[in-house]
Amino acid sequence: MRSYLHKRTSPSTPLARTKASITDLAQQLGVSVSTVSRALSDHPGISDATKKKVWKLAKELHYQPNHMAAGLRKGRSNLLGVLVPHIDGHFFTMIVKGIETVASKAGYNIMICQSNEDVAHERKNIETLLSAQVEGILVSMSRTTRDFRHFEKVRKQEIPLVFFDRVLDGLDVSAVVLDDREGGYQSTKHLIKQGCRHIAHFGGPQHLNIYKNRRQGYIDALLEAGLPLQEELIFYCDMTLEDGIRGMQQMLALPTPPDAVFSASDFSVVGALQELKRRKLRVPQDIALVGFSNEMFTSLTEPMLTSVDQRCEQMGQSAVRLFLEMREESSTTFSPRRVVLQPDLLIRESSLLLNGKQ
Amino acid sequence: MRSYLHKRTSPSTPLARTKASITDLAQQLGVSVSTVSRALSDHPGISDATKKKVWKLAKELHYQPNHMAAGLRKGRSNLLGVLVPHIDGHFFTMIVKGIETVASKAGYNIMICQSNEDVAHERKNIETLLSAQVEGILVSMSRTTRDFRHFEKVRKQEIPLVFFDRVLDGLDVSAVVLDDREGGYQSTKHLIKQGCRHIAHFGGPQHLNIYKNRRQGYIDALLEAGLPLQEELIFYCDMTLEDGIRGMQQMLALPTPPDAVFSASDFSVVGALQELKRRKLRVPQDIALVGFSNEMFTSLTEPMLTSVDQRCEQMGQSAVRLFLEMREESSTTFSPRRVVLQPDLLIRESSLLLNGKQ
DNA sequence: AAACTTTGTGCAACTGATTATGCAAACTTA
DNA sequence: TAAGTTTGCATAATCAGTTGCACAAAGTTT
Numbered sequence: 115m116r117s118y119l120h121k122r123t124s125p126s127t128p129l130a131r132t133k134a135s136i137t138d139l140a141q142q143l144g145v146s147v148s149t150v151s152r153a154l155s156d157h158p159g160i161s162d163a164t165k166k167k168v169w170k171l172a173k174e175l176h177y178q179p180n181h182m183a184a185g186l187r188k189g190r191s192n193l194l195g196v197l198v199p200h201i202d203g204h205f206f207t208m209i210v211k212g213i214e215t216v217a218s219k220a221g222y223n224i225m226i227c228q229s230n231e232d233v234a235h236e237r238k239n240i241e242t243l244l245s246a247q248v249e250g251i252l253v254s255m256s257r258t259t260r261d262f263r264h265f266e267k268v269r270k271q272e273i274p275l276v277f278f279d280r281v282l283d284g285l286d287v288s289a290v291v292l293d294d295r296e297g298g299y300q301s302t303k304h305l306i307k308q309g310c311r312h313i314a315h316f317g318g319p320q321h322l323n324i325y326k327n328r329r330q331g332y333i334d335a336l337l338e339a340g341l342p343l344q345e346e347l348i349f350y351c352d353m354t355l356e357d358g359i360r361g362m363q364q365m366l367a368l369p370t371p372p373d374a375v376f377s378a379s380d381f382s383v384v385g386a387l388q389e390l391k392r393r394k395l396r397v398p399q400d401i402a403l404v405g406f407s408n409e410m411f412t413s414l415t416e417p418m419l420t421s422v423d424q425r426c427e428q429m430g431q432s433a434v435r436l437f438l439e440m441r442e443e444s445s446t447t448f449s450p451r452r453v454v455l456q457p458d459l460l461i462r463e464s465s466l467l468l469n470g471k472q
Numbered sequence: 473m474r475s476y477l478h479k480r481t482s483p484s485t486p487l488a489r490t491k492a493s494i495t496d497l498a499q500q501l502g503v504s505v506s507t508v509s510r511a512l513s514d515h516p517g518i519s520d521a522t523k524k525k526v527w528k529l530a531k532e533l534h535y536q537p538n539h540m541a542a543g544l545r546k547g548r549s550n551l552l553g554v555l556v557p558h559i560d561g562h563f564f565t566m567i568v569k570g571i572e573t574v575a576s577k578a579g580y581n582i583m584i585c586q587s588n589e590d591v592a593h594e595r596k597n598i599e600t601l602l603s604a605q606v607e608g609i610l611v612s613m614s615r616t617t618r619d620f621r622h623f624e625k626v627r628k629q630e631i632p633l634v635f636f637d638r639v640l641d642g643l644d645v646s647a648v649v650l651d652d653r654e655g656g657y658q659s660t661k662h663l664i665k666q667g668c669r670h671i672a673h674f675g676g677p678q679h680l681n682i683y684k685n686r687r688q689g690y691i692d693a694l695l696e697a698g699l700p701l702q703e704e705l706i707f708y709c710d711m712t713l714e715d716g717i718r719g720m721q722q723m724l725a726l727p728t729p730p731d732a733v734f735s736a737s738d739f740s741v742v743g744a745l746q747e748l749k750r751r752k753l754r755v756p757q758d759i760a761l762v763g764f765s766n767e768m769f770t771s772l773t774e775p776m777l778t779s780v781d782q783r784c785e786q787m788g789q790s791a792v793r794l795f796l797e798m799r800e801e802s803s804t805t806f807s808p809r810r811v812v813l814q815p816d817l818l819i820r821e822s823s824l825l826l827n828g829k830q
Numbered sequence: 831a832a833a834c835t836t837t838g839t840g841c842a843a844c845t846g847a848t849t850a851t852g853c854a855a856a857c858t859t860a
Numbered sequence: 861t862a863a864g865t866t867t868g869c870a871t872a873a874t875c876a877g878t879t880g881c882a883c884a885a886a887g888t889t890t
Contacts, residue, residue, distance in 0.1 A: 133629050135876055146840045151878060161838060176628045181603045182540040182549060183876030187845045191540060201565050210559065214586065223600055226584050228572065242581055245539045270534045271491050384772060414742055416774040493846055504870045509848060519868060541846035544875045 134175035142175075143167055154179070185247065194222040194437065195243035197253040199231045199280075203381075204409045205426050206254070209278065212430025213252060220438055222249070229256040237264040250274040250437040255282060257352065260321055274440035278433040279424070281323045288440060290432040290453040294324045297422040297457035298331025298376065301404045304420070304459060305374045306339045308467045310402055314347040314372035316361045316382045325353075328378040328406065347372055351382065358385020366393070373401055374465070380405035380412050380421055387415060387464070403464040417463030425455045492533035500533075501525055512537070543605065552580040552795065553601035555611040557589045557638075561739075562767045563784050564612070567636065570788025571610060578796055580607070587614040595622040608632040608795040613640060615710065618679055632798035636791040637782070639681045646798060648790040648811040652682045655780040655815035656689025656734065659762045662778070662817060663732045664697045666825045668760055672705040672730035674719045674740045683711075686736040686764065705730055709740065716743020724751070731759060732823070738763035738770050738779055745773060745822070761822040775821030783813045 136154070140147040145164065152160045153168035171177075185191045194217050198206045210226060217224050225246060227239035236256045243251055244267070251268055254277065262282055268275045277289035305313050315332045318325035329348070336343055349364055351357035361382060365372050366389075377383035383405035390397055397403055397417055405412060405421040412419040432453045440448055494512070498505040503522065511518045511526035529535075543549045552575050556564045568584060575582050583604060585597035594614045601609055602625070609626055612635065620640055626633045635647035663671050673690045676683035687706070694701055707722055709715035719740060723730050724747075735741035741763035748755055755761055755775055763770060763779040770777040790811045798806055 137876070147877075148841080148879075149839055151876095152839090155878090159838065164838080176625060178602050178629060180544070180605060180876050182544045182605050183845090184878075185845090186538070186540045186544055186847090186876080187878045189845070201559050201568065202562075204560075207559050207565070211586075223583070223604065225581070228569070244536050246581065247538060247540050267534060271536060411769040411772050414769050415772050494848095495846070505847075506849075506871080507869055509846095510869090513848090517868065522868080538846050541875090542848070544877090545846080545848045547875070 134172075134177045135180070136177075138175065139168060139171055139177060143171060191247040191249055192222055193246060193248045194224045194434070195246070195248035195251040195253075196224050196226045197236065197239050197243065197251060198226070198228060199254060199256045200228050201226070203407070205279075205407050205424060208426035209254075209430035209433075212427035213434050214430075215427075216431045216434040220434070222434075229259075231257045233259045233264075240264050240268065244268065244271065244273070248273070250276065250441065252276045252278060252433045252437060254278050255280040255322070257319055257322065274437050276433050276436045276440070278429055279324060283321060283323050283326060286450050288436050288450045288452065290429050290436060290455065291323065292424050292429070292455050292457055294327035294457070295331040295334070297406065297424075297459070298328035298378070299335045300331070300457065300459045301376045301406070301420075301422055302332045302335035303339070304461065305376060305402055305404060305465060306335060306341070308374075308398070308402060308465060310372075310374035311341060312347070312370065312372045312374070313341070314349065314361075314365050314375045316349050316351065316353070316358065316375060316377035316379070316386070318351070318353045318378050320350070325378050332376055353377075353379035353382045355381045355385040355388075358382030358387075359389045360385075362386040362389035366395075371401075374398075374403070375401060376404045378406050380407045380409040380419065383419060383421075383464075384411065384415065387419070397464050398467055402467065408458075408460055413462065415464075420462045420465040421460055423458040423460055425458065429455060492530075492535045493538070494535075496533065497526060497529055497535060501529060549605040549607055550580055551604060551606045552582045552792070553604070553606035553609040553611075554582050554584045555594065555597050555601065555609060556584070556586060557612060557614045558586050559584070561765070563637075563765050563782060566784035567612075567788035567791075570785035571792050572788075573785075574789045574792040578792070580792075589615045591617045591622075598622050598626065602626065602629065602631070606631070608634065608799065610634045610636060610791045610795060612636050613638040613680070615677055615680065632795050634791050634794045634798070636787055637682060641679060641681050641684060644808050646794050646808045646810065648787050648794060648813065649681065650782050650787070650813050650815055652685035652815070653689040653692070655764065655782075655817070656686035656736070657693045658689070658815065658817045659734045659764070659778075659780055660690045660693035661697070662819065663734060663760055663762060663823060664693060664699070666732075666756070666760060666823060668732035669699060670705070670728065670730045671699070671732045671734060672707065672719075672723050674707050674709065674711070674716065674733060674735035674737070674744070676709070676711045676736050678708070683736050690734055711735075711737035711740045713739045713743040713746075716740030716745075717747045718743075720744040720747035729759075732756075732761070733759060734762045736764050738765045738767040738777065741777060741779075741822075742769065742773065745777070755822050756825055760825065766816075766818055770818075771820065773822075778820045778823040779818055781816040781818055783816065787813060 136147050136150050140150045150168050153165045196213055201207050214224055225248060229236035229239055233256055236259055250273060262285060265275060275287060277287055279291060281289045281291060302313060315329060317329045320326045333343055346368060349361040351361060375386055383403050386403060387397060390401055395401060403419060405419050408421045408423040412421045436451060436453060494505050494508050498508045507518060508526050511523045554571055559565050572582055583601060583606060587594035587597055591614055594617055608631060620643060623633060633645060635645055637649060639647045639649060660671060673687060675687045678684045691701055704726060707719040709719060733744055741761050744761060745755060748759055753759060761777060763777050766779045766781040770779045794809060794811060
């Protein structure tokens with residue numbers, strides 16, 4: 115079937131091939147495949163003359179090493195899976211950038227999946243990543259994820275799993291998170307300092323650590339200042355721009371509307387701003403606003419929005435580092451680790467009352 | 473741990489393994505690997521009883537099919553490479569979303585790389601994608617790319633290559649592009665209709681089709697209206713926010729400053745807006761503004777910015793479809809194809825002069 | 831000159847899955 | 861019951877690399 119001189123000449127070869135393989139190089143040079151393999155990876159046991167011959171022909175034939183074959187043999191893929199809810203905003207985009215930097219330095223390529231804030235999608239993505247033989251998975255959960263079963267599978271296969279930003283609460287896993295409580299605390303405290311006394315909060319799904327903690331920070335600051343915690347001043351939603359509009363409408367319909375809003379997301383705070391503008395209310399004089407994430411647009415609105423920076427890039431980098439550590443240690447001795455980053459409150463016009471309230 | 477029958481007990485096994493392979497299943501069930509393989513893929517030649525046994529054990533052992541092995545054998549990776557300058561803004565993000573949708577329907581996983589607007593990076597990314605054995609590459613060139621050599625390699629390996637949005641001018645390749653000339657033409661014509669007579673243009677590197685064509689549309693509209701083309705009213709830059717500020721400063725320093733700016737990017741038009749605000753000039757009354765890309769923030773600024781929507785999601789989808797077509801046809805008969813999408817001018821406050829100029 | 835080292839390369843097994851081919855047992859038909 | 865079919869599975873080659881080991885030739889030491 116295959117000619118003994120060149121096994122690829124046969125028309126009955128099942129797979130049409132155009133690319134040159136290591137075998138082709140070996141045959142054309144009259145050396146063994148192992149020699150070619152070693153030459154290509156600059157192995158010390160191969161003479162310079164042979165190496166140069168190999169390199170030369172490799173270039174001529176546009177030889178392209180096959181990662182799948184190498185990975186198969188070496189039991190490695192050099193692939194790192196990244197699973198995020200989306201890459202729409204500034205936050206996850208920057209995290210991905212951070213991940214890419216460190217991962218590529220460590221010789222890893224990354225495979226990005228978006229769950230679109232949907233558990234079903236997330237489950238499918240996990241499958242995809244696993245069958246792609248990724249060596250680790252960095253994940254930020256979707257908003258609709260409330261159980262851990264699909265992640266269990268990753269653990270069972272002893273593949274390092276690192277969460278970042280969003281973690282299912284009370285889960286014993288490795289994670290890089292922001293000190294969200296501190297972020298909420300500082301934001302609220304800042305508003306109190308500006309003279310606000312009736313501070314509302316727009317919060318997200320409370321099964322997610324981030325929203326729960328931001329809310330906790332808000333509460334802590336209120337209580338510390340001796341202010342009452344009023345449940346009617348808290349609006350729970352999915353943190354979209356539209357949710358922000360609805361939240362603001364709801365707040366303004368209260369007998370005593372708030373004089374400030376601390377939103378757990380920049381998107382909903384923009385919605386709030388739009389609603390306030392529509393009603394010709396002044397920001398920050400009538401109602402001060404603070405958001406969360408330091409999205410790019412926060413410095414483009416009028417007034418510019420105060421927001422909490424989440425150290426996205428650093429978060430991505432830390433996540434990869436955590437993965438690299440886990441990889442080194444045996445899975446039996448490794449105990450989940452947590453990295454906590456400090457938030458950075460960026461005070462802009464939307465909350466800056468030079469003379470305080472009233 | 474593993475029985476002596478099991479060939480993986482040897483301590484000399486080079487690779488520590490935790491995951492079960494098709495061989496493990498076969499041995500534990502006392503059937504051949506081919507049977508397991510066929511059972512897993514629901515081959516008709518396998519009895520239901522055997523299939524059920526296999527599926528059961530596969531679940532128990534958390535069996536995970538190895539895509540690398542299957543891909544190696546089948547000569548397919550089911551991987552589609554995507555190379556974009558960055559995923560910071562709205563534009564490329566949405567394109568990626570469009571790509572993902574269609575690609576995953578066709579059974580492809582995508583591998584995203586960012587060139588960071590840097591040729592060197594782009595070259596490295598191409599290498600990465602090729603060695604990952606992607607079956608096709610969808611690419612939007614970096615701003616600094618001025619030659620085609622690294623793409624030649626892709627062609628030589630007969631891997632379908634589809635450009636989208638940014639293409640090296642005059643290149644005979646498959647591509648999905650926006651009718652940028654039309655976008656520039658409509659934008660400028662709109663400004664003229666609003667009574668503007670001194671329209672400036674912020675343009676990008678002219679070796680890129682997109683900027684060249686937007687500029688051409690601008691020129692066409694001017695000439696059609698009998699307006700003079702004044703080179704001092706054109707500012708070439710890299711289209712960042714900071715460039716927009718500088719461009720606006722330069723324009724305002726002219727003896728006769730413009731009464732409108734058509735910018736080939738939303739980022740630089742925001743810069744222009746900021747500079748105008750700083751100088752207490754009114755938009756659109758003193759100077760009208762039109763941007764390009766319909767970035768999310770264009771509807772958050774004050775005034776909201778008129779911009780040209782680029783049908784990003786559709787662009788991504790079309791790119792994948794083009795790839796799928798190329799895949800079907802033999803590389804010899806295939807001739808490069810081009811898909812041109814129509815832009816959509818979204819008129820907002822920054823260019824809306826109810827009574828015209830003066 | 832014999833013994834020992836070093837250098838450069840080939841052999842062959844191996845990675846996990848797919849698939850053409852063959853063959854035995856069970857079933858159907860004449 | 862003998863011949864022909866169908867069913868269900870095993871054998872073995874194959875994909876493109878990697879790597880432990882063997883081994884010959886050349887160089888070095890005694």
